[in-house]
Amino acid sequence: MSELGWPEGVSTNSAESRGALGEVLAMQVAAWLREALVERGVATLAVSGGSTPVPFFQALARQPLDWERVTVTLVDERWVPESHQASNARLLRAHLLKGAAAQANFTPLVTNAASPGEGQPEVQAQLAALPATLDVVILGMGTDGHTASLFPGTPGLEQALRPDCPSRCQAMSPPEALQERITLTRPVIDAARHRVLHIAGEDKLVTLEKALASPELILSMPIRAFLRSGLAVYWSA
């Protein structure tokens, strides 16, 4: 992976398996969170959903931390109740917010509103109660080059990808997604102290190669907006 044409300042890390990658990433994220706790007394972590992060969540949940001073939130969410199979909050409850990590504070991205458009102001307020600079953001990526719920061809994508987008979150209705979504916007991700892209599989390397070939075309592959200096990429086959 390191032979891809990465922009200056992007670091790459790989492991023999997805489990080993999850362990390596969990140790690094725990170190960053401990550093935040020492420096500021609190720490914030925003994670993505999907299948890739599960070994990472399970390894992070085992990390010794003052979890009660850590706030965990999501990079994006499907607009479904936590009981729904597609809920990212449900995924976190099952694999991350358990054991010692069950003491962490969790900021969900879904409200009781009927749609993300109606719920957005309340989610915006909840996010505004968090530090403006999150300590750690973990991005995933689909093979279409989406990240978070920033999908190509979605109405409102240009707004959400503006470096100066005024909102911290935005409702999205990706044409091919099963559920309406809500996503963090680009400024929130850009401002994070530590930005990670966590991916697995050869197909994701092919996607990255395509993304790196035309970095300026962010609307067709939104991940392109985040492939820049300071990003830490974690990959395994």
Ligand SMILES: O=C(O)[C@H](O)[C@@H](O)[C@H](O)[C@H](O)COP(=O)(O)O
């Ligand atoms: O809510 C989501 O689905 C994620 O935030 C999404 O952006 C995910 O990171 C990618 O779709 C990759 O998913 P996999 O890890 O399952 O390939």
